[in-house]
Amino acid sequence: MSNKRSKVFRDAVHGLISIDKDRDLLLALIDTREFQRLRRVRQLGVSNLTYPNAEHTRFAHSLGVLHIAIRIMETLRRRHGENDSVKSWLDGKERLVKIAALLHDLGHGPFSHMMERAFDAGKEHEKRSKSMFTDPDSGIRKVLQDHSITESQILEARNLLDFHEIPFLHDIISSSLDADRMDYLLRDSHFTGVAYGNYDLEWILNSFCLGLDPSPALEGDRTRLRLCLDEKRGQFAAEQLIIARVHMTMQVYTHRTTRMWEAHLLLLFAEATRLAFSDELPPETPAYVSDYFKKKGAVSHEEFLKIDEPALLTCITIWSDSTGASERLRLLAAAFLERKRILRHIDLPGETRMNWRLTQIEERLESRGCEQRVSWLIDRYNFTPYEMPPPKLLTLDPGAYWDAVSENAIFLASGELDEKAFPIHRNSKLIKSLGIGKMPVSRLFYLPEIEESVKFSTQ
Amino acid sequence: MTNSFVAMLQLFAATGEVTGRKKCQKIVHILQECGVDFGLDFKLALYGAYSSGLQSLMEDLVEEKYLNEEPDSCGGFPTSRFSPHRRLGKTLRALGEEAPPSWMPLAVSLNSKSPRELETTSTILFLRNSGVPEGDLEDQFRRLKPQLRDKYVAGLTLANELRHTAAA
Numbered sequence: 001m002s003n004k005r006s007k008v009f010r011d012a013v014h015g016l017i018s019i020d021k022d023r024d025l026l027l028a029l030i031d032t033r034e035f036q037r038l039r040r041v042r043q044l045g046v047s048n049l050t051y052p053n054a055e056h057t058r059f060a061h062s063l064g065v066l067h068i069a070i071r072i073m074e075t076l077r078r079r080h081g082e083n084d085s086v087k088s089w090l091d092g093k094e095r096l097v098k099i100a101a102l103l104h105d106l107g108h109g110p111f112s113h114m115m116e117r118a119f120d121a122g123k124e125h126e127k128r129s130k131s132m133f134t135d136p137d138s139g140i141r142k143v144l145q146d147h148s149i150t151e152s153q154i155l156e157a158r159n160l161l162d163f164h165e166i167p168f169l170h171d172i173i174s175s176s177l178d179a180d181r182m183d184y185l186l187r188d189s190h191f192t193g194v195a196y197g198n199y200d201l202e203w204i205l206n207s208f209c210l211g212l213d214p215s216p217a218l219e220g221d222r223t224r225l226r227l228c229l230d231e232k233r234g235q236f237a238a239e240q241l242i243i244a245r246v247h248m249t250m251q252v253y254t255h256r257t258t259r260m261w262e263a264h265l266l267l268l269f270a271e272a273t274r275l276a277f278s279d280e281l282p283p284e285t286p287a288y289v290s291d292y293f294k295k296k297g298a299v300s301h302e303e304f305l306k307i308d309e310p311a312l313l314t315c316i317t318i319w320s321d322s323t324g325a326s327e328r329l330r331l332l333a334a335a336f337l338e339r340k341r342i343l344r345h346i347d348l349p350g351e352t353r354m355n356w357r358l359t360q361i362e363e364r365l366e367s368r369g370c371e372q373r374v375s376w377l378i379d380r381y382n383f384t385p386y387e388m389p390p391p392k393l394l395t396l397d398p399g400a401y402w403d404a405v406s407e408n409a410i411f412l413a414s415g416e417l418d419e420k421a422f423p424i425h426r427n428s429k430l431i432k433s434l435g436i437g438k439m440p441v442s443r444l445f446y447l448p449e450i451e452e453s454v455k456f457s458t459q
Numbered sequence: 460m461t462n463s464f465v466a467m468l469q470l471f472a473a474t475g476e477v478t479g480r481k482k483c484q485k486i487v488h489i490l491q492e493c494g495v496d497f498g499l500d501f502k503l504a505l506y507g508a509y510s511s512g513l514q515s516l517m518e519d520l521v522e523e524k525y526l527n528e529e530p531d532s533c534g535g536f537p538t539s540r541f542s543p544h545r546r547l548g549k550t551l552r553a554l555g556e557e558a559p560p561s562w563m564p565l566a567v568s569l570n571s572k573s574p575r576e577l578e579t580t581s582t583i584l585f586l587r588n589s590g591v592p593e594g595d596l597e598d599q600f601r602r603l604k605p606q607l608r609d610k611y612v613a614g615l616t617l618a619n620e621l622r623h624t625a626a627a
Contacts, residue, residue: 130590162589163503165602215505356550387511390518397539400480404514406505
């Protein structure tokens with residue numbers, strides 16, 4: 001008789017995360033340098049300066065995403081496992097979905113999404129994640145090969161982050177109801193202590209089913225099954241999740257203090273980049289960090305693995321003491337470590353990226369010699385709670401309507417595999433009223449020395 | 460300075476009319492793949508590469524009267540025709556961005572193609588950018604876009620030409 005224990009992780013959000021099936025493969029992936037690095041990248045970047053307990057990492061989040069993806073597939077198997085096609089898709093692809101769920105965040109830079117704003121290369125964390133599936137230097141690739149995952153399966157697992165010919169498999173990884181979003185809302189809510197982010201995960205997991213994509217262009221294509229919620233069970237739980245996302249966005253992700261510290265770090269890193277170009281960073285700065293700034297984040301796989309939060313925080317500590325290189329670097333570094341607020345800000349209420357006034361403010365500041373990313377930056381965040389296409393599109397430009405539905409909708413369905421799903425906004429008055437609303441947040445953060453120029457430019 | 464708003468104003472100043480949101484999505488995606496920074500994220504949706512941000516930006520551009528929108532049809536299906544409003548040119552002048560961008564000829568050339576041609580090329584570029592190897596490209600394309608099978612060769616030719624344009 002075999003007597004093999006499950007591998008179990010204790011998790012603050014999900015209780016126990018148990019890994020049974022594909023255990024050896026998944027544990028080997030978790031043990032790679034690439035995945036272990038995620039222990040040193042916090043999920044919410046500098047949010048801990050606003051919410052003291054927001055110290056949770058991409059490592060724990062990635063395990064949570066794996067856990068939810070497994071549970072979604074269990075529900076689908078329970079509900080539709082007697083259908084030969086669904087059974088064969090799940091049997092054949094389950095392992096690949098797990099791999100994609102576990103590894104989806106590998107490419108995040110230190111301080112997570114903040115780094116996406118520091119360099120162009122930072123924006124491409126998804127590309128970096130994907131490259132780790134295939135990079136010959138990557139430990140991930142080696143583990144996948146060692147566990148008899150074929151080349152085409154490796155590519156298929158990686159492509160699941162972007163697309164799949166069986167859409168519901170991709171929906172589990174990336175959609176308005178994906179395992180990623182379901183985990184990060186609960187996790188961020190738990191660790192920030194902002195209770196608004198909570199929603200009924202168990203009910204949602206219990207309500208999953210499949211339904212045909214409703215787009216007329218796919219009429220008759222029986223493979224186009226989408227991940228849906230049962231129309232009789234799922235609507236209110238989905239509404240609650242969307243509301244949770246609104247509140248977390250307004251209260252946590254765009255919190256003024258957090259965004260101010262992000263702006264602070266962006267100015268600091270811009271100065272470090274300028275100094276790195278002329279080899280003027282303090283000499284105690286490790287070469288791989290200098291290189292990271294000099295190459296604006298576009299470093300090799302090996303170099304990337306060394307770039308984590310401890311590395312950058314160590315440098316910030318070094319810079320805070322360094323008098324030779326740049327007084328701006330020293331000041332910004334010291335203020336960050338001591339959480340001493342330097343930046344001032346102006347809310348630009350109601351401004352959207354559309355309003356050319358923001359662009360005008362930028363141009364006015366520059367015309368007065370105030371360089372962007374040196375003494376100021378405008379932080380633009382455009383949030384839509386649920387991206388419902390404007391109803392007029394249905395008659396005016398139906399192709400565009402169904403494209404938007406296919407990409408952004410949460411689907412409800414009867415669970416009959418030959419019946420069409422429908423977008424939640426067809427039934428939900430709550431979503432209808434929220435759906436087309438936009439919540440832009442724009443703020444100008446600046447150093448006190450340009451106060452006069454800011455006054456002039458924002459008049 | 461590059462942001463989605465200014466880049467979109469420049470696009471419509473360059474192309475004049477564009478018929479259909481789908482066509483606009485594909486033109487912007489292809490331009491972005493060629494190195495023009497619109498600052499937009501694209502996913503692979505029903506009709507190929509698609510950006511929610513661009514969809515929302517288009518609605519804003521119409522609502523705030525930078526663009527006119529008129530009903531039109533394409534292949535017998537209803538769609539919209541977009542053209543620049545007077546305000547668009549005035550805003551570009553006020554921002555000092557009225558000079559035609561270097562990518563204007565490419566935008567004009569893309570606008571002369573059909574939405575299906577653009578969808579084919581845009582999907583090929585998307586797959587390439589996602590890391591699909593050249594050897595698997597056609598197979599992957601045909602699985603995802605069976606309805607565009609007959610356009611693949613022409614779409615690939617355009618994608619290859621664009622690769623040289625982007626490199627230049």
